[in-house]
Amino acid sequence: MNILVIGAGAAGLFFASFMDKHDVRLIEKNEFAGRKLLATGNGRCNFTNLNFSAKNFKANNKYFIQYPIEYFTNKDLIKYLNEIGIATTNLASGRCYPKTMSSKTVRNALFLQAKENADFIFNEEVISIDFKNKKVKTKSDTYIYDKLVIATGGITLKNSGSDGKIFDLIKNDIPLTKMTYAITNYETEQKLSKKAKGTKVTAKASLIVDGNFIKSSIDDVIFQDYGLTGTAILDISNDLSESLVKKRSSYIYIDFFPEFSKKDFEKYLESLLTRFAKRSIKDILIGVINEKLLEDILKISHIKPDKRGFEINDKDFKNLVNSLKSLSFKISKIHDKENAQVTLGGVDSNFINPATMESTKVKDVFFIGECQDVAGDCGGYNISWAASSAKVASDYLRSLDV
Structure with a gap:
């Protein structure tokens, strides 16, 4: 034969x-x-x-x-x-x-x-x-x-x-x-600052398609000038590429503190604001968020960097919690087809x-x-x-x- x-x-x-x-x-x-x-x-x-x-x-x-x-x-x-x-x-x-x-x-x-x-x-x-x-x-x-x-x-x-x-x-x-193309990286409609480019954190990336949770992964997330990459993104990539082919509304939500429930994280953040009430919010968060991401997080939360802990109101607090527990990015398209893995x-x-x-x-x-x-x-x-x-x-x- x-x-x-x-x-x-x-x-x-x-x-x-x-x-x-x-x-x-x-x-x-x-x-x-x-x-x-x-x-x-x-x-x-x-x-x-x-x-x-x-x-x-x-x-x-x-x-x-x-x-x-x-x-x-x-x-x-x-x-x-x-x-x-x-x-x-x-x-x-x-x-x-x-x-x-x-x-x-x-x-x-x-x-x-x-x-x-x-x-x-x-x-x-x-x-x-x-x-x-x-x-x-x-x-x-x-x-x-x-x-x-x-x-x-x-x-x-x-x-x-x-x-x-x-x-x-x-x-x-x-x-x-x-x-x-799948197991690759993606462009997002929302872009972070040049300072944030290349910043790697361990976080939870969750894929939401047409308002429905599809999949999540806790691993490295890398913020680039075009959008998102990193192992956590690659882990959810097959489902994300499929949703883009079908022209569905696709979002990735980043949770910087997956080890905390939202309620526990709120308590943690409250304790920081109380303990360091006279410090600026930028200084309060310096040991919590990667410095290269800090300005973007505060900007997205509509909080001025020099605002002091005791000046943070309920709206500020809610915005900050949302930015750190569910920072959303609308996915526009596949960024790298040349190096996609599958x-x-x-x-x-x-x-x-x-x-x-x-x-x-x-x-x-x-x-x-x-x-x-x-x-x-x-x-x-x-x-x-x-x-x-x-x-x-x-x-x-x-x-x-x-």
């Missing part, structure tokens, strides 16, 4: 590494394998998460996720990486990494395993696919296949090879969903068999990884999905040729 794989990213490498004693060829447009994998997790390769469920994923078919992640679990992935020589570790958050904290470790070990089972052909860009006659044409050659596995990624990190051109080649035969949308999962990864529209064609309309949360879920979907497809194809 002649198996042709398009794409040597995470999904393609996992697929090839899982195969054995089969005629597998893998064609890749780049000069080496796993280019995008090297950028994963800020170069550290966060490959899965100990906190894992179908709720961590989005897909057009919400029932599509469960079978693959149960067939090849996060624990199975950790065990497999250990078996191919990768020592692993995890953080308190549940995020899992190679012990070396280097993406090269995972890329290199996967490639070494994969090339034992597959022939790699680099610098080969696909220009057409003839599903009827089972032919894939590149700029320099034509490949015949019995089974075709498409593992080309989505539309993110185009410089890595995931430029989305594959979707133009298959769109007449394969149903696609609308695609956008594609939201892709090959419609309603037309992929979750038990084989075979297209239900075109026989003998399989889709794995990010080219599907599956998007995992920030935190290692997308590499884990690449592995799970690849394992399902590889085991099925191996079962056909025993």
Whole structure:
């Protein structure tokens, strides 16, 4: 059985590494394998998460996720990486990494395993696919296949090879969903001062869409001149990008003191105002709020910086509490498409068999990884999905040729 794989990213490498004693060829447009994998997790390769469920994923078919992640679990992935020589570790958050904290470790070990089972052909860009006659044409050659596995990624990190051109080649035969960029940063209508640019705090970011709470995360929030970024923003990014595509009213509320209930925070703030009643409000808050944000917080609260503690009235107090417990930003658009980490949308999962990864529209064609309309949360879920979907497809194809 002649198996042709398009794409040597995470999904393609996992697929090839899982195969054995089969005629597998893998064609890749780049000069080496796993280019995008090297950028994963800020170069550290966060490959899965100990906190894992179908709720961590989005897909057009919400029932599509469960079978693959149960067939090849996060624990199975950790065990497999250990078996191919990768020592692993995890953080308190549940995020899992190679012990070396280097993406090269995972890329290199996967490639070494994969090339034992597959022939790699680099610098080969696909220009057409003839599903009827089972032919894939590149700029320099034509490949015949019995089974075709498409593992080309989505539309993110185009410089890595995931430029989305594959979707133009298959769109007449394969149903696609609308695609956008996720796990990225966002522009806001409200802009803070230049002084606040780059300020990082630990806070709670809550996503509110059309007035309804969707999701929240407590982690780093970074204020930029264009809007918001940081791990807490990336954690809610998939839902936020989805809401923007659907043109829904989207707000992020920042709670600088998530460890306090609103009532307890009011008591805390009252105690500061009483204790330092003769000081200016700016001086009272100097040990409470990052100095680079202080002027913006007071301006948003309509309080003059030199106003003394005993002069703060009920309206001032209410405004200040709201600014520190629920500072709102209306999200206008995605800021950084070039460095977005995952594609939201892709090959419609309603037309992929979750038990084989075979297209239900075109026989003998399989889709794995990010080219599907599956998007995992920030935190290692997308590499884990690449592995799970690849394992399902590889085991099925191996079962056909025993």
